[in-house]
Amino acid sequence: MKKKTVYVCSDCGYEAAKWMGKCPQCGQWNTLEEMTIREEKPGSLATKNKLAAQPIPVCDIDLHSDKRVLTGISELDRVLGGGLVVGSLVLVAGEPGIGKSTLLLQVCRNLAEKQTVLYVTGEESLAQIRMRASRIGAMCPGLLILPETDLEAIFQAADRLSPQTLIVDSIQTIQSDTSQSMPGSVSQVRESTLRLMQYAKQRGVSTFLVGHVNKDGGIAGPKVLEHMVDTVLYFEGERYAAHRMLRAAKNRFGSTNEIGMFEMVQSGLQEVTNPSAALIAGRPEGASGSCIVCTLEGTRPLLAEVQALVAKTAYGAARRMAAGIDYNRAVLLLAILEKRAGLLLSNYDSYINVVGGLRASEPAVDLAAAIAVASSYLEQTVDPHTAVFGEMGLSGEIRAVSGPSQRLREISRLGFSRCILPAAGCEDIEVPEGLEILPVRDIREAIRGAFRQSKPNTENHE
Numbered sequence: 001m002k003k004k005t006v007y008v009c010s011d012c013g014y015e016a017a018k019w020m021g022k023c024p025q026c027g028q029w030n031t032l033e034e035m036t037i038r039e040e041k042p043g044s045l046a047t048k049n050k051l052a053a054q055p056i057p058v059c060d061i062d063l064h065s066d067k068r069v070l071t072g073i074s075e076l077d078r079v080l081g082g083g084l085v086v087g088s089l090v091l092v093a094g095e096p097g098i099g100k101s102t103l104l105l106q107v108c109r110n111l112a113e114k115q116t117v118l119y120v121t122g123e124e125s126l127a128q129i130r131m132r133a134s135r136i137g138a139m140c141p142g143l144l145i146l147p148e149t150d151l152e153a154i155f156q157a158a159d160r161l162s163p164q165t166l167i168v169d170s171i172q173t174i175q176s177d178t179s180q181s182m183p184g185s186v187s188q189v190r191e192s193t194l195r196l197m198q199y200a201k202q203r204g205v206s207t208f209l210v211g212h213v214n215k216d217g218g219i220a221g222p223k224v225l226e227h228m229v230d231t232v233l234y235f236e237g238e239r240y241a242a243h244r245m246l247r248a249a250k251n252r253f254g255s256t257n258e259i260g261m262f263e264m265v266q267s268g269l270q271e272v273t274n275p276s277a278a279l280i281a282g283r284p285e286g287a288s289g290s291c292i293v294c295t296l297e298g299t300r301p302l303l304a305e306v307q308a309l310v311a312k313t314a315y316g317a318a319r320r321m322a323a324g325i326d327y328n329r330a331v332l333l334l335a336i337l338e339k340r341a342g343l344l345l346s347n348y349d350s351y352i353n354v355v356g357g358l359r360a361s362e363p364a365v366d367l368a369a370a371i372a373v374a375s376s377y378l379e380q381t382v383d384p385h386t387a388v389f390g391e392m393g394l395s396g397e398i399r400a401v402s403g404p405s406q407r408l409r410e411i412s413r414l415g416f417s418r419c420i421l422p423a424a425g426c427e428d429i430e431v432p433e434g435l436e437i438l439p440v441r442d443i444r445e446a447i448r449g450a451f452r453q454s455k456p457n458t459e460n461h462e
Helices: 045-049 074-080 100-111 126-136 151-161 186-203 224-228 275-279 327-340 363-378 404-413 443-451
Strands: 002-009 032-039 089-094 117-121 143-147 165-169 206-211 231-236 243-251 259-265 268-271 290-297 300-312 320-323 348-354 386-388 418-422 436-440
Touching (some): 002 186, 074 259, 089 100, 089 224, 100 165, 117 151, 143 151, 327 363, 404 418
Parallel strands (some): 089 231, 320 348
16 A cells, blocks of 8 residues: 655645645645545455445335435425435535524434434534533433544444434534544545445435535535535524524435525524515615515515615715625616616615525516615605516516516515516416506516606606
C-alpha cells in the first residue's frame, strides 16, 4: 500500500498534484490543503478480498424505501414528501442559531416514544443538550445522547444500540480514521458522509445530518455532499425573527417545492398551520406601496404581502434594492414599468420587500411587485380586499401561471373579495362563490384595476 499526497480545495473539492495559491476551478485563494491518501495496487491482497456486489433482478428488490415514518411534525412531514423514509439520509442546513438542533431534538422527542433514537452531538455538551431537551419537553428514555466525534466509535455505539433513527450534529465535526485531514475538511466531510450513507442504506436506519453554511449561504464542504444525501433541507429566516421557513432543495422521495413554516417560541419551534394568515398579519391600512400576492409553493398556496417604496433619488444614479425576490428580476420589472406603463422610475430609488421572510421565487409574484411599485410611485392605495397573481413579460403583457384554481380558493378562504389575474386561460378555472375576478392582459390594465380608476395619474412625476 502506497501513500500519495494531493492538495484539495476546501471550497470546491478540486484536487491538484502540487500546491497552488489560487484554485483553478473556483478561483479562491489559499484554499488548497495537503491530504495524504492510500493507494492499493490492483493485485494486492486487500483488493482481492473485497466482495463485489451481485446484480439483482429489479422485481426481486425489497422496496423498504417505500416505508415512511411520521415525525409528529406535520410541516416537516410535508417538506419530506409525506414522512421520513426508512433508510434515507437527510441533510439539514441553515445559518447558526436558526433552530436546526432544536427542530431535530423535537423530532427525536416524537420518534423516541415508539423507537430508539441515537443523537450524536459533536458540538455541544451533555448538559447543554439536557437543558434544551428539558425546555422543549424531550425527556424520553428512548432518546439516547452520544457526545462523540469519532466515526468508528459512533458506528460501534449504533451497532450496540440498534437505533431506528440516527442524528449527527454536525457532519463538519465528525472525523474518520480513513482520512488523515482535520475535521471539517473536504476529505473528512466526504468520507464521513459516504460511510454514513452506506450505513443508513445497509441497516435501514433513517439518518439526519446537520450541515453548516458558509458566508455565501451555501452548505460548507464539498459540493458532492449534496449529491450523496437523499434530501437537502434548508432552514431559512432571520435569526432574531419569529418565523422560520423549511425548504427542500433536493428530495429523492418527494417534491422540492414544498415549504414548512415554524415560529420560534419559548418551548421550541411551533408549527404555523395557517401560514397565509401569519404572513399578511399586521398589514397597514390605507398605506401605498402594498399589494397581496398568492404564490404557490409546491402544492401549498400562500398569501404574502409585497411592499415597495419609491423615493426621489439624491444621487446621480437611482438605487435599487430587493428582499424576498430576485434582485435581477426586480430591476427587470422596474424597466418594464418605465417602458410599458409610463412610470418614470429612472430618477427614483426603488425598494421591494416580501414581508415575513418569505423568499418568493416563482414568476407569479411579478404582477404584485409591479403594482406595489406603481402604488408607491403614484401615492395611491391598492384596494385592501384585492389579491393578485401573474407573470409579466417584457412587452408588459400578463401571462398565465400554474394552479389558478388553488390560488383563488386560498384567496377566498382568507376573506378577500376580489382578484386580479391573467386573462389567458381564465375561462376554465373554478371561481369560488363571492369572489370577483378581474382578468387583465397587460400591466396598464392591471394598474387601473388595482386602483379602481380609469388611468393612473402621472402628472406630478413627469
